[in-house]
Amino acid sequence: MIEDDSLQTFFAILAGVVLMVIMAAFIIAIVIVHRQRQIKNRHKIQIIKADFKNTILNAEKEIREHTLHYVSQELHDNIGQLLSLTKLVLNNSDPASVFEGRKLINQIIKEVRSLSRSINKDYINDVQFESFLKEELGKVQKSGFCEVSFVNEGEQIDFVEGDKKLVLIRLVQECLNNSIKHASPTLISIELKNVRGKLLLCIIDNGEGFDVTNVSQGLGLRNINARVEAIGGKVQIGSELGKGTRIEIELENDK
């Protein structure tokens, strides 16, 4: 009888302990899996952060290169020409030529000031995004390459993260460069809409357009996609041969 009792008690205890051990193993497994997921996620976040940093650094570098290229072009094509013209005019010592020379020198001073402003490293940080777009379009128009138009709707843009502005600026420069280099358009338009922290930027040209499925165009498009993704935005690129290109960038900019 006592043996029976002890056997029954033993099995009852054993069953309880086995169940408890199973549940304890389940809990430990949950803790381990959760920990591993955390490590994986942290690793993923680190990679995303590194990618973002890389995008920003590249954007900064490319903006600098773009600015230097613009400055060199301006020095050669604009200021250089103006200085040569001034020299020619001032070769004559009559009062009319001196007056004309003064006028030219004043224009050169203006041009140099404007150039120096664009080289200033704080310029990109301080400039309003809308003003920057107008200036970039102004440069295109001034070069006589094509007509431009700028449409701005909604509230004034105040970027929560300065890095987003930097990447967008570089994207606009890249898109305008592509249009100028490859599309031969007669009109380039930029449409900007900022409503309740949602920003929509469209860069449109009526140039040659391209086949978006063509692999050779892929790298440039991938680059644009990657940059927009890095700042948490969405991009849509639409183009048709002979009908031009439309690039739409959508970005949340909540405060």
Add this chain to the structure above:
Amino acid sequence: MTFYAYISCIVVGLLLSLFFYFFKKKYNLHEKSHAFILFIISYVLSFELYAFFLVEQGEKNVLIYNIFFVFGETILILVYLGALIESKRIKRNVIYFILFFIAWAIINTLFIQSPILIFQQYTHLLGSLGIVIFCCYLMFSVFMADKYEDAPLLGIPHFWNIAAILLFYSASFIYFGSLNMMWDLGHYYITILASLNRIFAASLYLIFGFSYYSPLIFSPKSD
């Protein structure tokens, strides 16, 4: 484990839970469920003391355990688990289960096991099964969800509470069941099973009391 040691553990759990009010203010912690867990510990302490008082008076206390432990505490634990579940569908299932459990408890009381004479093992079995299932669900889906992605699991009070409930209920229904099924067991062996049960129960209430300190102990310190 003696009754006094068991009661002492519940009292320690209760005091730990009470002291948490001080830390709650000091560290600005917002744990809404803390008051509910404090209520459960006080509730358990009250009926355990009353059951002991009845035994001391030479009366049977099985009715008290059937009402307050098998029925009352199971529902309290299910309500606590239901409050932690975010999915509306599963929350609804918890409510359906509680209703089913109440219906089953009534049927068991009326037709199968008299609450005055015997520990209602069948009601307890269903309640434990439900609790274990919902605990497993919470462990698996809630703690693996994005909400707790960055938080260390050991620093979440609910994780400790659910783990303790899961361990207690997965083993206890076998021990409670054994007490009934092996009613003719010798006194010595019944004492062993009862003692084991008390150890698990004491651990449960101690963990209930301690769990709300876990964010202070296990969460990474932010500078």
